[in-house]
Amino acid sequence: MAAAVDSDLALLDVAGMAEADRLTIAAGTPGAALMERAGRAVADAVDRRTPPGARILVLCGPGNNGGDGFVAARLLARRGRPVTLALAGERERLSGDAAGMAAAWTGPIEPIDGVRPADYGLIVDALFGAGLNRPLEGAVAELVEAVNAAGRPVVAVDVPSGLSGDTGGSEGPVIRATETVTFFRLKPGHLLMPGRSLCGLVTLAEIGIRADVVFTPERPAVLFRNAPGLWRASFPVLAPDTHKYRRGAVLVVAGGLAGVGAPRLSARAALRIGAGLATIACRPEALAAHAARGPDALMQRAVADGAALERLLAEKRLSAVLVGPALGLDGEAREAVAAVLRSSVPAVLDADALTILAGSAARAGRQIARRGAPCVLTPHEGEFARLFGDSGGGSKLDRARRAAAEIGAVVVLKGADTVIAAPEGRAAINATGCPALATAGSGDVLGGMVAGLLAQGMPAFEAACAAVWLHGRAGEARGVGLVADDLPEAIPPLLRELQDAGPEDWSGAER
Numbered sequence: 001m002a003a004a005v006d007s008d009l010a011l012l013d014v015a016g017m018a019e020a021d022r023l024t025i026a027a028g029t030p031g032a033a034l035m036e037r038a039g040r041a042v043a044d045a046v047d048r049r050t051p052p053g054a055r056i057l058v059l060c061g062p063g064n065n066g067g068d069g070f071v072a073a074r075l076l077a078r079r080g081r082p083v084t085l086a087l088a089g090e091r092e093r094l095s096g097d098a099a100g101m102a103a104a105w106t107g108p109i110e111p112i113d114g115v116r117p118a119d120y121g122l123i124v125d126a127l128f129g130a131g132l133n134r135p136l137e138g139a140v141a142e143l144v145e146a147v148n149a150a151g152r153p154v155v156a157v158d159v160p161s162g163l164s165g166d167t168g169g170s171e172g173p174v175i176r177a178t179e180t181v182t183f184f185r186l187k188p189g190h191l192l193m194p195g196r197s198l199c200g201l202v203t204l205a206e207i208g209i210r211a212d213v214v215f216t217p218e219r220p221a222v223l224f225r226n227a228p229g230l231w232r233a234s235f236p237v238l239a240p241d242t243h244k245y246r247r248g249a250v251l252v253v254a255g256g257l258a259g260v261g262a263p264r265l266s267a268r269a270a271l272r273i274g275a276g277l278a279t280i281a282c283r284p285e286a287l288a289a290h291a292a293r294g295p296d297a298l299m300q301r302a303v304a305d306g307a308a309l310e311r312l313l314a315e316k317r318l319s320a321v322l323v324g325p326a327l328g329l330d331g332e333a334r335e336a337v338a339a340v341l342r343s344s345v346p347a348v349l350d351a352d353a354l355t356i357l358a359g360s361a362a363r364a365g366r367q368i369a370r371r372g373a374p375c376v377l378t379p380h381e382g383e384f385a386r387l388f389g390d391s392g393g394g395s396k397l398d399r400a401r402r403a404a405a406e407i408g409a410v411v412v413l414k415g416a417d418t419v420i421a422a423p424e425g426r427a428a429i430n431a432t433g434c435p436a437l438a439t440a441g442s443g444d445v446l447g448g449m450v451a452g453l454l455a456q457g458m459p460a461f462e463a464a465c466a467a468v469w470l471h472g473r474a475g476e477a478r479g480v481g482l483v484a485d486d487l488p489e490a491i492p493p494l495l496r497e498l499q500d501a502g503p504e505d506w507s508g509a510e511r
């Protein structure tokens, strides 16, 4: 599927947002008009959540984030709301559109020293946004702490002050918002942790930024929020005349007796997401244990040595292979990973396979480049660090994208904010799921889901995004107390929900 030029799922980082501003203004929209609409969106959000008569405190910073705050304060006051505006910095230091908006504010401007957030019913945080360039300190840091301690609803403008819109992290005090009103497109910091938690409800407002000018065939969107609209077009749909082989055959390369459950979880997940066949290739001594777990649709084959595995991998009908869950780390396990990397079957490398490759990402990248078939790696942070080190640091998004480019494969860097990164640069941040997914076997299920979608012909990046999104939704469906064994069975209802959703429901299905 060609990368979308634009999509309402696109994300823009701070620099991309500034460029969007600049391009829109250059195309003829005054910056003041953008600020007026931004401030209006903030005022509307405040109106929606503030009881009549409640006093509103608007905290404005020294830049355009503050400018948005001045607009919101003016509109709220005009709507009869009791508004107090406090400014961090001197009014004379304001410049550009923010100075214009401050001039249009006819009420008093309080200094931030001495303002008491607890005296108000709701606080608007218009201190800092995209221009944050160092940790908050001094009076403004104390003010942020006082706002958080007041326990009042907070509506943050663009991003909670103190939070990086690019990384979702903060190095100093940071506002905990009830709602964050942002503009045109989400930023990575709205979805990456802890930013997603600190933003509260994120409301996206159109303010007149020109998507047609910002995204072009030469400069398509590359960062996305993960949702069905991103991969719907290539999601497998059952053809009337299908048969089990057409639905794809998955091979799960397993280990010995020490790990029978994990590969079975993966294989069941592959079947539940639609693969027609799932076979477990295990060591001879584990065959009886696998057979004893049946009868179910899983097949098992004893793989006594590398040659036997090579033969399985060479079978024409095989359409995807998963190697890693409870594989083990001994010589035979290493040989199994090498055999998979030598094969030209779409592959998922997870768990022990990633540990086996630790420290040799470059060599693995060369082997992957020779495969001529898609490859997806599904590390958690520990496996990622062993394989890629800190991969140049920066945000989770930066690290995953660099790793994907380095190894030439799709990298799924798992967590509460899983990032899916493709080698050519596209990346998506996932926001489905729940803490209950942090349970033994959960990753084995995800690996099987990715393999199951690869087996049905989905391109690697879209397959990984779809599997991650569905895995999260399956976790939400099962909720607290779930065990990994519950997850494969939670997939079919989600598939039916996706199939029943019309195309229009898919564009921005927000999760």
Ligand SMILES: NC(=O)C1=CN([C@@H]2O[C@H](COP(=O)(O)OP(=O)(O)OC[C@H]3O[C@@H](n4cnc5c(N)ncnc54)[C@H](O)[C@@H]3O)[C@@H](O)[C@H]2O)[C@H](O)CC1
Binding pocket: 017, 020, 021, 034, 035, 038, 061, 062, 063, 064, 065, 066, 067, 068, 127, 128, 129, 130, 131, 132, 133, 134, 135, 136, 137, 140, 157, 158, 159, 183, 184, 207, 209
């Ligand atoms: N297209 C859009 O998204 C629009 C965004 N708007 C708003 O503009 C801000 C970005 O404004 P900017 O002036 O670039 O920066 P800030 O207002 O976030 O910061 C002001 C200023 O503060 C200084 N600064 C940075 N960090 C610190 C710190 N830790 N302590 C003290 N001072 C600091 C720095 O000099 C900054 O320049 C965006 O968030 C939106 O709210 C437009 O209004 C509408 C279009």
Ligand SMILES: [K+]
Binding pocket: 065, 125, 126, 127, 128, 129, 156, 157, 158, 159, 160, 161
């Ligand atoms: K803010």
